[in-house]
Amino acid sequence: MRAQIRHDAMAFAEDLPDGGVAAEHDRAAVDTPVGRLSLRVHPRMAPVERAWRQLESDPWNSLHQGYDWCRAWVETHGHPLAIVEGRLNDEIAFLLPLEIERHYLVRNARFIGSAFTNFNSGLFSAAFRTAAQALPGPTLETVLVEALRDHADLLSLTNIPFDWRGERHPLSVLSHIRNQNASFQLPLRATMEETIAPLNAKSRRKKYRAQVRKLEAAGGFDHIRPARLADQQALLERFFQQKAARFAAGGLPNVFQPAETQAFFRMLLEFDRGGSDVPLELHAISLKGEHDGKIAAITGLSRKGDHVICQFGSIDDSLMAEASPGELLFWLVIERSALNGATLFDFGIGDQDYKRRWCSVETVHHDVLLPLRPAGRLAAMTHRSLTRTKSFIKGNPHLYTLIQRLRAQSTASPAAKSED
The missing domain is CATH 3.40.630 (Aminopeptidase)
Structure with missing residues:
Protein backbone atom coordinates (compact mmCIF):
# COMPACT_ATOMS: atom_id res chain seq x y z
CA MET A 1 0.00 0.00 0.00
CA SER A 183 33.01 6.21 0.95
CA PHE A 184 34.50 4.66 -2.18
CA GLN A 185 34.85 6.11 -5.67
CA LEU A 186 36.05 5.02 -9.10
CA PRO A 187 37.45 7.77 -11.37
CA LEU A 188 36.00 7.38 -14.86
CA ARG A 189 37.83 7.75 -18.16
CA ALA A 190 36.52 8.09 -21.70
CA THR A 191 36.24 4.32 -22.20
CA MET A 192 35.71 1.29 -20.00
CA GLU A 193 39.17 -0.05 -20.86
CA GLU A 194 40.80 3.16 -19.62
CA THR A 195 38.54 3.19 -16.54
CA ILE A 196 39.48 -0.31 -15.34
CA ALA A 197 43.18 0.04 -16.23
CA PRO A 198 44.19 1.02 -12.64
CA LEU A 199 42.29 -2.01 -11.31
CA ASN A 200 43.10 -5.65 -11.97
CA ALA A 201 41.90 -5.12 -15.53
CA LYS A 202 42.68 -8.58 -16.89
CA SER A 203 40.82 -10.36 -14.08
CA ARG A 204 37.89 -7.96 -14.30
CA ARG A 205 37.49 -8.40 -18.07
CA LYS A 206 37.65 -12.17 -17.65
CA LYS A 207 34.94 -12.09 -15.00
CA TYR A 208 32.72 -9.84 -17.12
CA ARG A 209 32.96 -12.15 -20.13
CA ALA A 210 32.20 -15.20 -18.00
CA GLN A 211 29.08 -13.50 -16.59
CA VAL A 212 27.85 -12.61 -20.07
CA ARG A 213 28.46 -16.14 -21.37
CA LYS A 214 26.49 -17.71 -18.50
CA LEU A 215 23.52 -15.42 -19.07
CA GLU A 216 23.61 -15.89 -22.82
CA ALA A 217 23.67 -19.66 -22.37
CA ALA A 218 20.41 -19.36 -20.41
CA GLY A 219 18.75 -17.25 -23.11
CA GLY A 220 20.38 -13.84 -22.80
CA PHE A 221 19.60 -10.58 -21.02
CA ASP A 222 18.90 -6.88 -21.50
CA HIS A 223 20.32 -3.93 -19.60
CA ILE A 224 17.22 -1.76 -19.18
CA ARG A 225 16.84 1.85 -18.10
CA PRO A 226 13.09 2.55 -18.53
CA ALA A 227 12.26 5.89 -20.11
CA ARG A 228 8.59 6.03 -19.05
CA LEU A 229 7.84 7.12 -15.48
CA ALA A 230 5.34 4.29 -15.03
CA ASP A 231 8.00 1.72 -15.93
CA GLN A 232 10.51 3.33 -13.57
CA GLN A 233 7.90 3.21 -10.81
CA ALA A 234 7.19 -0.47 -11.48
CA LEU A 235 10.91 -1.23 -11.30
CA LEU A 236 11.16 0.65 -8.00
CA GLU A 237 8.36 -1.49 -6.55
CA ARG A 238 10.28 -4.57 -7.66
CA PHE A 239 13.35 -3.22 -5.89
CA PHE A 240 11.39 -2.83 -2.64
CA GLN A 241 10.29 -6.47 -2.95
CA GLN A 242 13.79 -7.76 -3.67
CA LYS A 243 15.29 -5.76 -0.83
CA ALA A 244 12.67 -6.94 1.64
CA ALA A 245 13.40 -10.56 0.75
CA ARG A 246 17.14 -9.97 1.05
CA PHE A 247 16.88 -8.35 4.48
CA ALA A 248 14.52 -11.07 5.70
CA ALA A 249 16.92 -13.79 4.55
CA GLY A 250 19.74 -12.10 6.46
CA GLY A 251 17.64 -11.49 9.57
CA LEU A 252 18.16 -7.74 9.23
CA PRO A 253 15.70 -4.84 9.65
CA ASN A 254 14.38 -3.47 6.36
CA VAL A 255 15.31 0.21 6.19
CA PHE A 256 13.21 0.59 3.02
CA GLN A 257 10.04 -0.73 4.65
CA PRO A 258 8.53 2.51 6.10
CA ALA A 259 5.77 3.85 3.86
CA GLU A 260 7.17 7.39 4.01
CA THR A 261 10.60 6.16 2.86
CA GLN A 262 9.10 4.42 -0.15
CA ALA A 263 7.04 7.53 -0.94
CA PHE A 264 10.25 9.60 -0.85
CA PHE A 265 11.94 7.48 -3.52
CA ARG A 266 8.79 7.45 -5.67
CA MET A 267 8.76 11.23 -5.56
CA LEU A 268 12.42 11.46 -6.61
CA LEU A 269 11.52 9.65 -9.82
CA GLU A 270 8.94 12.34 -10.59
CA PHE A 271 11.61 15.07 -10.34
CA ASP A 272 13.66 13.72 -13.25
CA ARG A 273 13.50 16.56 -15.78
CA GLY A 274 16.13 15.19 -18.15
CA GLY A 275 19.63 16.55 -18.65
CA SER A 276 22.73 15.54 -16.75
CA ASP A 277 21.29 16.19 -13.27
CA VAL A 278 19.06 13.26 -12.27
CA PRO A 279 17.73 12.77 -8.70
CA LEU A 280 17.11 9.07 -9.26
CA GLU A 281 17.13 6.70 -12.22
CA LEU A 282 16.78 2.92 -12.15
CA HIS A 283 18.73 0.33 -14.12
CA ALA A 284 18.20 -3.42 -14.21
CA ILE A 285 19.20 -6.75 -15.71
CA SER A 286 16.12 -8.25 -17.40
CA LEU A 287 16.50 -11.92 -18.32
CA LYS A 288 15.43 -13.71 -21.49
CA GLY A 289 14.94 -17.38 -22.30
CA GLU A 290 13.72 -19.61 -19.48
CA HIS A 291 13.45 -16.61 -17.13
CA ASP A 292 12.03 -14.25 -19.74
CA GLY A 293 11.04 -10.86 -18.34
CA LYS A 294 12.26 -11.53 -14.82
CA ILE A 295 14.48 -8.95 -13.09
CA ALA A 296 17.72 -10.38 -11.74
CA ALA A 297 19.31 -7.17 -10.42
CA ILE A 298 18.41 -3.51 -9.89
CA THR A 299 20.42 -0.42 -9.02
CA GLY A 300 19.38 3.18 -8.37
CA LEU A 301 21.69 5.99 -9.49
CA SER A 302 21.75 9.74 -8.98
CA ARG A 303 23.80 12.16 -11.03
CA LYS A 304 24.89 15.75 -10.63
CA GLY A 305 27.14 17.06 -13.37
CA ASP A 306 30.07 14.65 -13.68
CA HIS A 307 29.39 12.85 -10.38
CA VAL A 308 27.31 9.64 -10.33
CA ILE A 309 26.27 8.10 -6.99
CA CYS A 310 24.98 4.57 -6.52
CA GLN A 311 22.12 5.00 -4.05
CA PHE A 312 21.07 1.37 -3.67
CA GLY A 313 21.05 -2.04 -5.31
CA SER A 314 19.29 -5.38 -5.04
CA ILE A 315 19.42 -8.86 -6.56
CA ASP A 316 17.07 -11.82 -6.82
CA ASP A 317 19.03 -14.76 -5.40
CA SER A 318 16.75 -17.23 -7.17
CA LEU A 319 17.71 -16.00 -10.65
CA MET A 320 21.06 -16.93 -12.20
CA ALA A 321 23.04 -16.30 -9.03
CA GLU A 322 25.98 -18.16 -10.57
CA ALA A 323 26.32 -15.37 -13.15
CA SER A 324 26.51 -12.60 -10.49
CA PRO A 325 24.00 -10.32 -12.28
CA GLY A 326 24.45 -7.59 -9.66
CA GLU A 327 28.17 -7.37 -10.38
CA LEU A 328 27.47 -7.40 -14.12
CA LEU A 329 25.01 -4.54 -13.72
CA PHE A 330 27.72 -2.45 -12.02
CA TRP A 331 29.95 -2.97 -15.04
CA LEU A 332 27.19 -1.86 -17.40
CA VAL A 333 26.18 1.31 -15.49
CA ILE A 334 29.82 2.29 -14.93
CA GLU A 335 30.53 1.88 -18.65
CA ARG A 336 27.42 3.88 -19.53
CA SER A 337 28.37 6.65 -17.08
CA ALA A 338 31.87 6.91 -18.56
CA LEU A 339 30.56 7.08 -22.12
CA ASN A 340 28.07 9.78 -21.07
CA GLY A 341 30.78 12.11 -19.76
CA ALA A 342 30.78 11.40 -16.01
CA THR A 343 34.20 11.49 -14.35
CA LEU A 344 33.44 9.93 -10.96
CA PHE A 345 31.37 6.87 -10.04
CA ASP A 346 30.60 6.88 -6.31
CA PHE A 347 29.57 3.70 -4.51
CA GLY A 348 28.66 5.74 -1.43
CA ILE A 349 29.45 5.34 2.21
CA GLY A 350 30.02 1.94 3.80
CA ASP A 351 32.84 -0.57 3.54
CA GLN A 352 31.95 -3.65 1.48
CA ASP A 353 34.27 -5.98 -0.42
CA TYR A 354 32.66 -5.29 -3.78
CA LYS A 355 33.31 -1.55 -3.37
CA ARG A 356 36.99 -2.14 -2.67
CA ARG A 357 37.23 -4.39 -5.74
CA TRP A 358 35.80 -1.66 -7.95
CA CYS A 359 37.24 1.50 -6.42
CA SER A 360 40.67 3.09 -6.33
CA VAL A 361 39.71 6.07 -4.13
CA GLU A 362 38.66 5.97 -0.46
CA THR A 363 37.23 9.19 0.99
CA LEU A 399 34.40 -9.42 16.13
CA TYR A 400 32.41 -7.74 13.34
CA THR A 401 31.41 -11.11 11.87
CA LEU A 402 30.38 -12.41 15.29
CA ILE A 403 28.18 -9.37 16.00
CA GLN A 404 26.53 -9.64 12.57
CA ARG A 405 25.66 -13.28 13.30
CA LEU A 406 24.27 -12.42 16.73
CA ARG A 407 22.19 -9.59 15.26
CA ALA A 408 20.82 -11.89 12.56
CA GLN A 409 19.86 -14.47 15.20
CA SER A 410 18.18 -11.87 17.39
CA THR A 411 15.95 -10.72 14.52
CA ALA A 412 15.21 -14.18 13.14
CA SER A 413 11.64 -15.52 13.24
CA PRO A 414 10.60 -17.77 16.16
CA ALA A 415 10.40 -20.71 13.75
CA ALA A 416 13.97 -20.17 12.61
CA LYS A 417 15.13 -19.87 16.22
CA SER A 418 13.45 -23.14 17.18
CA GLU A 419 15.17 -24.87 14.27
CA ASP A 420 18.54 -23.57 15.53
Whole structure:
Protein backbone atom coordinates (compact mmCIF):
# COMPACT_ATOMS: atom_id res chain seq x y z
CA MET A 1 0.00 0.00 0.00
CA ARG A 2 1.40 3.37 -0.98
CA ALA A 3 1.89 6.12 1.56
CA GLN A 4 -0.06 9.32 1.34
CA ILE A 5 2.49 11.99 0.43
CA ARG A 6 2.40 14.80 2.95
CA HIS A 7 2.42 18.22 1.33
CA ASP A 8 3.58 20.35 4.23
CA ALA A 9 2.12 23.83 3.86
CA MET A 10 4.48 25.19 6.51
CA ALA A 11 7.44 23.99 4.48
CA PHE A 12 6.40 25.45 1.14
CA ALA A 13 3.70 28.12 1.49
CA GLU A 14 4.90 31.50 0.19
CA ASP A 15 1.79 33.50 1.00
CA LEU A 16 2.20 33.66 4.77
CA PRO A 17 2.50 37.09 6.42
CA ASP A 18 6.23 37.02 7.16
CA GLY A 19 7.15 36.02 3.59
CA GLY A 20 9.83 33.77 5.00
CA VAL A 21 11.56 36.43 7.12
CA ALA A 22 12.83 34.89 10.34
CA ALA A 23 12.08 36.28 13.76
CA GLU A 24 14.78 38.30 15.52
CA HIS A 25 15.74 35.42 17.79
CA ASP A 26 16.44 33.33 14.67
CA ARG A 27 19.16 35.70 13.52
CA ALA A 28 22.83 36.03 14.38
CA ALA A 29 25.63 38.23 13.07
CA VAL A 30 29.30 38.82 13.74
CA ASP A 31 32.06 40.98 12.24
CA THR A 32 34.98 38.95 10.90
CA PRO A 33 38.32 39.70 9.17
CA VAL A 34 36.59 38.98 5.84
CA GLY A 35 33.43 40.97 6.48
CA ARG A 36 30.10 40.77 8.29
CA LEU A 37 28.72 37.24 8.58
CA SER A 38 25.00 37.05 9.30
CA LEU A 39 22.73 34.02 9.73
CA ARG A 40 18.96 33.65 9.48
CA VAL A 41 16.90 30.54 10.14
CA HIS A 42 13.86 29.75 7.97
CA PRO A 43 11.10 27.28 8.91
CA ARG A 44 10.18 26.73 5.23
CA MET A 45 12.02 25.93 2.01
CA ALA A 46 10.17 28.07 -0.51
CA PRO A 47 11.37 31.54 0.64
CA VAL A 48 15.00 30.60 -0.06
CA GLU A 49 14.45 28.53 -3.22
CA ARG A 50 16.13 31.07 -5.51
CA ALA A 51 19.32 31.21 -3.43
CA TRP A 52 19.13 27.44 -2.91
CA ARG A 53 19.09 26.66 -6.63
CA GLN A 54 21.87 29.18 -7.20
CA LEU A 55 24.13 27.39 -4.72
CA GLU A 56 23.19 23.86 -5.78
CA SER A 57 24.41 24.61 -9.33
CA ASP A 58 27.98 24.59 -7.99
CA PRO A 59 29.39 21.08 -8.71
CA TRP A 60 31.24 21.10 -5.39
CA ASN A 61 27.97 20.91 -3.46
CA SER A 62 26.33 17.54 -2.84
CA LEU A 63 23.23 16.56 -4.78
CA HIS A 64 21.78 15.36 -1.46
CA GLN A 65 21.37 18.96 -0.37
CA GLY A 66 19.71 19.91 -3.66
CA TYR A 67 16.29 21.54 -3.52
CA ASP A 68 14.34 18.72 -5.18
CA TRP A 69 16.01 15.98 -3.13
CA CYS A 70 15.20 17.81 0.11
CA ARG A 71 11.69 18.73 -1.02
CA ALA A 72 10.86 15.07 -1.68
CA TRP A 73 11.98 14.15 1.84
CA VAL A 74 10.17 17.05 3.51
CA GLU A 75 6.89 16.37 1.70
CA THR A 76 6.94 12.71 2.70
CA HIS A 77 8.23 13.05 6.28
CA GLY A 78 7.15 16.46 7.52
CA HIS A 79 9.77 17.08 10.24
CA PRO A 80 10.16 20.69 11.46
CA LEU A 81 12.72 22.61 9.41
CA ALA A 82 15.52 25.01 10.27
CA ILE A 83 17.06 26.21 7.01
CA VAL A 84 20.16 28.21 7.92
CA GLU A 85 20.86 31.00 5.44
CA GLY A 86 24.35 32.49 5.77
CA ARG A 87 25.37 35.76 4.15
CA LEU A 88 28.77 37.38 3.99
CA ASN A 89 28.62 41.14 3.40
CA ASP A 90 24.97 40.61 2.42
CA GLU A 91 25.88 38.16 -0.37
CA ILE A 92 24.59 34.59 -0.15
CA ALA A 93 27.38 32.47 1.36
CA PHE A 94 25.78 29.17 2.33
CA LEU A 95 22.64 27.24 3.18
CA LEU A 96 22.42 24.39 5.68
CA PRO A 97 19.16 22.52 4.93
CA LEU A 98 18.32 21.12 8.37
CA GLU A 99 15.40 19.24 9.87
CA ILE A 100 14.75 18.77 13.58
CA GLU A 101 14.38 15.22 14.86
CA ARG A 102 13.77 14.35 18.48
CA HIS A 103 15.62 11.36 19.90
CA TYR A 104 14.36 10.68 23.40
CA LEU A 105 14.67 14.11 25.08
CA VAL A 106 17.21 15.60 22.66
CA ARG A 107 16.35 17.68 19.60
CA ASN A 108 18.88 17.04 16.82
CA ALA A 109 19.37 19.42 13.90
CA ARG A 110 20.44 17.24 10.96
CA PHE A 111 20.79 17.53 7.22
CA ILE A 112 17.41 16.80 5.66
CA GLY A 113 17.05 13.09 4.88
CA SER A 114 20.34 12.11 6.52
CA ALA A 115 19.20 8.49 6.85
CA PHE A 116 19.52 8.10 3.05
CA THR A 117 22.37 10.42 2.11
CA ASN A 118 25.76 9.07 1.08
CA PHE A 119 27.68 12.31 0.99
CA ASN A 120 26.79 15.62 2.66
CA SER A 121 28.35 19.00 2.07
CA GLY A 122 25.69 21.59 2.76
CA LEU A 123 25.54 24.33 0.12
CA PHE A 124 28.43 26.80 0.03
CA SER A 125 29.39 29.45 -2.49
CA ALA A 126 32.87 29.23 -3.99
CA ALA A 127 33.63 32.71 -2.66
CA PHE A 128 32.71 31.76 0.90
CA ARG A 129 34.69 28.51 0.73
CA THR A 130 37.76 30.62 -0.02
CA ALA A 131 36.96 33.30 2.55
CA ALA A 132 36.22 30.74 5.27
CA GLN A 133 39.88 29.76 5.41
CA ALA A 134 40.57 33.16 7.00
CA LEU A 135 37.78 32.94 9.59
CA PRO A 136 38.90 32.46 13.21
CA GLY A 137 37.92 28.99 14.46
CA PRO A 138 35.24 30.01 17.00
CA THR A 139 33.48 32.49 14.69
CA LEU A 140 31.31 30.06 12.78
CA GLU A 141 30.56 28.08 15.93
CA THR A 142 29.43 31.20 17.78
CA VAL A 143 26.94 32.36 15.14
CA LEU A 144 25.55 28.86 14.56
CA VAL A 145 24.91 28.35 18.28
CA GLU A 146 23.25 31.76 18.56
CA ALA A 147 21.01 31.15 15.53
CA LEU A 148 20.00 27.55 16.31
CA ARG A 149 19.85 27.26 20.09
CA ASP A 150 16.08 27.91 20.18
CA HIS A 151 15.49 25.19 17.57
CA ALA A 152 17.61 22.25 18.74
CA ASP A 153 19.94 20.92 21.41
CA LEU A 154 22.59 19.50 19.10
CA LEU A 155 23.78 20.25 15.59
CA SER A 156 24.66 16.78 14.25
CA LEU A 157 25.87 16.78 10.65
CA THR A 158 27.05 13.38 9.44
CA ASN A 159 28.92 11.96 6.44
CA ILE A 160 30.89 15.08 5.49
CA PRO A 161 34.13 14.71 3.49
CA PHE A 162 36.38 17.48 4.82
CA ASP A 163 38.59 17.28 1.74
CA TRP A 164 36.60 17.22 -1.47
CA ARG A 165 37.63 18.12 -5.03
CA GLY A 166 40.80 19.75 -3.77
CA GLU A 167 39.10 22.05 -1.25
CA ARG A 168 38.88 22.06 2.54
CA HIS A 169 35.35 22.10 3.94
CA PRO A 170 34.35 25.27 5.84
CA LEU A 171 32.70 23.15 8.59
CA SER A 172 35.97 21.38 9.39
CA VAL A 173 36.70 24.12 11.96
CA LEU A 174 33.77 22.88 14.10
CA SER A 175 33.94 20.12 16.70
CA HIS A 176 33.90 16.78 14.88
CA ILE A 177 34.77 13.09 14.89
CA ARG A 178 35.81 10.78 12.10
CA ASN A 179 32.88 8.69 10.87
CA GLN A 180 33.29 4.93 11.28
CA ASN A 181 32.65 4.53 7.53
CA ALA A 182 34.40 5.90 4.47
CA SER A 183 33.01 6.21 0.95
CA PHE A 184 34.50 4.66 -2.18
CA GLN A 185 34.85 6.11 -5.67
CA LEU A 186 36.05 5.02 -9.10
CA PRO A 187 37.45 7.77 -11.37
CA LEU A 188 36.00 7.38 -14.86
CA ARG A 189 37.83 7.75 -18.16
CA ALA A 190 36.52 8.09 -21.70
CA THR A 191 36.24 4.32 -22.20
CA MET A 192 35.71 1.29 -20.00
CA GLU A 193 39.17 -0.05 -20.86
CA GLU A 194 40.80 3.16 -19.62
CA THR A 195 38.54 3.19 -16.54
CA ILE A 196 39.48 -0.31 -15.34
CA ALA A 197 43.18 0.04 -16.23
CA PRO A 198 44.19 1.02 -12.64
CA LEU A 199 42.29 -2.01 -11.31
CA ASN A 200 43.10 -5.65 -11.97
CA ALA A 201 41.90 -5.12 -15.53
CA LYS A 202 42.68 -8.58 -16.89
CA SER A 203 40.82 -10.36 -14.08
CA ARG A 204 37.89 -7.96 -14.30
CA ARG A 205 37.49 -8.40 -18.07
CA LYS A 206 37.65 -12.17 -17.65
CA LYS A 207 34.94 -12.09 -15.00
CA TYR A 208 32.72 -9.84 -17.12
CA ARG A 209 32.96 -12.15 -20.13
CA ALA A 210 32.20 -15.20 -18.00
CA GLN A 211 29.08 -13.50 -16.59
CA VAL A 212 27.85 -12.61 -20.07
CA ARG A 213 28.46 -16.14 -21.37
CA LYS A 214 26.49 -17.71 -18.50
CA LEU A 215 23.52 -15.42 -19.07
CA GLU A 216 23.61 -15.89 -22.82
CA ALA A 217 23.67 -19.66 -22.37
CA ALA A 218 20.41 -19.36 -20.41
CA GLY A 219 18.75 -17.25 -23.11
CA GLY A 220 20.38 -13.84 -22.80
CA PHE A 221 19.60 -10.58 -21.02
CA ASP A 222 18.90 -6.88 -21.50
CA HIS A 223 20.32 -3.93 -19.60
CA ILE A 224 17.22 -1.76 -19.18
CA ARG A 225 16.84 1.85 -18.10
CA PRO A 226 13.09 2.55 -18.53
CA ALA A 227 12.26 5.89 -20.11
CA ARG A 228 8.59 6.03 -19.05
CA LEU A 229 7.84 7.12 -15.48
CA ALA A 230 5.34 4.29 -15.03
CA ASP A 231 8.00 1.72 -15.93
CA GLN A 232 10.51 3.33 -13.57
CA GLN A 233 7.90 3.21 -10.81
CA ALA A 234 7.19 -0.47 -11.48
CA LEU A 235 10.91 -1.23 -11.30
CA LEU A 236 11.16 0.65 -8.00
CA GLU A 237 8.36 -1.49 -6.55
CA ARG A 238 10.28 -4.57 -7.66
CA PHE A 239 13.35 -3.22 -5.89
CA PHE A 240 11.39 -2.83 -2.64
CA GLN A 241 10.29 -6.47 -2.95
CA GLN A 242 13.79 -7.76 -3.67
CA LYS A 243 15.29 -5.76 -0.83
CA ALA A 244 12.67 -6.94 1.64
CA ALA A 245 13.40 -10.56 0.75
CA ARG A 246 17.14 -9.97 1.05
CA PHE A 247 16.88 -8.35 4.48
CA ALA A 248 14.52 -11.07 5.70
CA ALA A 249 16.92 -13.79 4.55
CA GLY A 250 19.74 -12.10 6.46
CA GLY A 251 17.64 -11.49 9.57
CA LEU A 252 18.16 -7.74 9.23
CA PRO A 253 15.70 -4.84 9.65
CA ASN A 254 14.38 -3.47 6.36
CA VAL A 255 15.31 0.21 6.19
CA PHE A 256 13.21 0.59 3.02
CA GLN A 257 10.04 -0.73 4.65
CA PRO A 258 8.53 2.51 6.10
CA ALA A 259 5.77 3.85 3.86
CA GLU A 260 7.17 7.39 4.01
CA THR A 261 10.60 6.16 2.86
CA GLN A 262 9.10 4.42 -0.15
CA ALA A 263 7.04 7.53 -0.94
CA PHE A 264 10.25 9.60 -0.85
CA PHE A 265 11.94 7.48 -3.52
CA ARG A 266 8.79 7.45 -5.67
CA MET A 267 8.76 11.23 -5.56
CA LEU A 268 12.42 11.46 -6.61
CA LEU A 269 11.52 9.65 -9.82
CA GLU A 270 8.94 12.34 -10.59
CA PHE A 271 11.61 15.07 -10.34
CA ASP A 272 13.66 13.72 -13.25
CA ARG A 273 13.50 16.56 -15.78
CA GLY A 274 16.13 15.19 -18.15
CA GLY A 275 19.63 16.55 -18.65
CA SER A 276 22.73 15.54 -16.75
CA ASP A 277 21.29 16.19 -13.27
CA VAL A 278 19.06 13.26 -12.27
CA PRO A 279 17.73 12.77 -8.70
CA LEU A 280 17.11 9.07 -9.26
CA GLU A 281 17.13 6.70 -12.22
CA LEU A 282 16.78 2.92 -12.15
CA HIS A 283 18.73 0.33 -14.12
CA ALA A 284 18.20 -3.42 -14.21
CA ILE A 285 19.20 -6.75 -15.71
CA SER A 286 16.12 -8.25 -17.40
CA LEU A 287 16.50 -11.92 -18.32
CA LYS A 288 15.43 -13.71 -21.49
CA GLY A 289 14.94 -17.38 -22.30
CA GLU A 290 13.72 -19.61 -19.48
CA HIS A 291 13.45 -16.61 -17.13
CA ASP A 292 12.03 -14.25 -19.74
CA GLY A 293 11.04 -10.86 -18.34
CA LYS A 294 12.26 -11.53 -14.82
CA ILE A 295 14.48 -8.95 -13.09
CA ALA A 296 17.72 -10.38 -11.74
CA ALA A 297 19.31 -7.17 -10.42
CA ILE A 298 18.41 -3.51 -9.89
CA THR A 299 20.42 -0.42 -9.02
CA GLY A 300 19.38 3.18 -8.37
CA LEU A 301 21.69 5.99 -9.49
CA SER A 302 21.75 9.74 -8.98
CA ARG A 303 23.80 12.16 -11.03
CA LYS A 304 24.89 15.75 -10.63
CA GLY A 305 27.14 17.06 -13.37
CA ASP A 306 30.07 14.65 -13.68
CA HIS A 307 29.39 12.85 -10.38
CA VAL A 308 27.31 9.64 -10.33
CA ILE A 309 26.27 8.10 -6.99
CA CYS A 310 24.98 4.57 -6.52
CA GLN A 311 22.12 5.00 -4.05
CA PHE A 312 21.07 1.37 -3.67
CA GLY A 313 21.05 -2.04 -5.31
CA SER A 314 19.29 -5.38 -5.04
CA ILE A 315 19.42 -8.86 -6.56
CA ASP A 316 17.07 -11.82 -6.82
CA ASP A 317 19.03 -14.76 -5.40
CA SER A 318 16.75 -17.23 -7.17
CA LEU A 319 17.71 -16.00 -10.65
CA MET A 320 21.06 -16.93 -12.20
CA ALA A 321 23.04 -16.30 -9.03
CA GLU A 322 25.98 -18.16 -10.57
CA ALA A 323 26.32 -15.37 -13.15
CA SER A 324 26.51 -12.60 -10.49
CA PRO A 325 24.00 -10.32 -12.28
CA GLY A 326 24.45 -7.59 -9.66
CA GLU A 327 28.17 -7.37 -10.38
CA LEU A 328 27.47 -7.40 -14.12
CA LEU A 329 25.01 -4.54 -13.72
CA PHE A 330 27.72 -2.45 -12.02
CA TRP A 331 29.95 -2.97 -15.04
CA LEU A 332 27.19 -1.86 -17.40
CA VAL A 333 26.18 1.31 -15.49
CA ILE A 334 29.82 2.29 -14.93
CA GLU A 335 30.53 1.88 -18.65
CA ARG A 336 27.42 3.88 -19.53
CA SER A 337 28.37 6.65 -17.08
CA ALA A 338 31.87 6.91 -18.56
CA LEU A 339 30.56 7.08 -22.12
CA ASN A 340 28.07 9.78 -21.07
CA GLY A 341 30.78 12.11 -19.76
CA ALA A 342 30.78 11.40 -16.01
CA THR A 343 34.20 11.49 -14.35
CA LEU A 344 33.44 9.93 -10.96
CA PHE A 345 31.37 6.87 -10.04
CA ASP A 346 30.60 6.88 -6.31
CA PHE A 347 29.57 3.70 -4.51
CA GLY A 348 28.66 5.74 -1.43
CA ILE A 349 29.45 5.34 2.21
CA GLY A 350 30.02 1.94 3.80
CA ASP A 351 32.84 -0.57 3.54
CA GLN A 352 31.95 -3.65 1.48
CA ASP A 353 34.27 -5.98 -0.42
CA TYR A 354 32.66 -5.29 -3.78
CA LYS A 355 33.31 -1.55 -3.37
CA ARG A 356 36.99 -2.14 -2.67
CA ARG A 357 37.23 -4.39 -5.74
CA TRP A 358 35.80 -1.66 -7.95
CA CYS A 359 37.24 1.50 -6.42
CA SER A 360 40.67 3.09 -6.33
CA VAL A 361 39.71 6.07 -4.13
CA GLU A 362 38.66 5.97 -0.46
CA THR A 363 37.23 9.19 0.99
CA VAL A 364 37.22 9.79 4.75
CA HIS A 365 34.02 11.25 6.22
CA HIS A 366 33.51 13.19 9.45
CA ASP A 367 30.55 13.99 11.70
CA VAL A 368 30.19 17.55 13.02
CA LEU A 369 28.86 17.62 16.59
CA LEU A 370 28.10 21.08 17.95
CA PRO A 371 26.16 21.25 21.24
CA LEU A 372 23.66 24.12 21.20
CA ARG A 373 22.25 23.62 24.71
CA PRO A 374 23.26 21.59 27.79
CA ALA A 375 21.24 18.54 26.70
CA GLY A 376 23.23 18.48 23.48
CA ARG A 377 26.54 18.05 25.30
CA LEU A 378 25.58 14.64 26.66
CA ALA A 379 24.18 13.63 23.27
CA ALA A 380 27.44 14.64 21.58
CA MET A 381 29.43 12.59 24.09
CA THR A 382 27.18 9.59 23.43
CA HIS A 383 27.57 9.97 19.66
CA ARG A 384 31.36 10.07 20.01
CA SER A 385 31.40 6.98 22.21
CA LEU A 386 29.16 5.03 19.81
CA THR A 387 31.24 6.07 16.80
CA ARG A 388 34.48 4.99 18.47
CA THR A 389 32.90 1.67 19.44
CA LYS A 390 31.66 1.07 15.89
CA SER A 391 35.09 1.97 14.49
CA PHE A 392 36.74 -0.52 16.86
CA ILE A 393 34.30 -3.28 15.92
CA LYS A 394 34.64 -2.67 12.18
CA GLY A 395 38.41 -2.68 12.55
CA ASN A 396 38.24 -6.22 13.98
CA PRO A 397 36.92 -8.58 11.24
CA HIS A 398 36.35 -11.51 13.63
CA LEU A 399 34.40 -9.42 16.13
CA TYR A 400 32.41 -7.74 13.34
CA THR A 401 31.41 -11.11 11.87
CA LEU A 402 30.38 -12.41 15.29
CA ILE A 403 28.18 -9.37 16.00
CA GLN A 404 26.53 -9.64 12.57
CA ARG A 405 25.66 -13.28 13.30
CA LEU A 406 24.27 -12.42 16.73
CA ARG A 407 22.19 -9.59 15.26
CA ALA A 408 20.82 -11.89 12.56
CA GLN A 409 19.86 -14.47 15.20
CA SER A 410 18.18 -11.87 17.39
CA THR A 411 15.95 -10.72 14.52
CA ALA A 412 15.21 -14.18 13.14
CA SER A 413 11.64 -15.52 13.24
CA PRO A 414 10.60 -17.77 16.16
CA ALA A 415 10.40 -20.71 13.75
CA ALA A 416 13.97 -20.17 12.61
CA LYS A 417 15.13 -19.87 16.22
CA SER A 418 13.45 -23.14 17.18
CA GLU A 419 15.17 -24.87 14.27
CA ASP A 420 18.54 -23.57 15.53
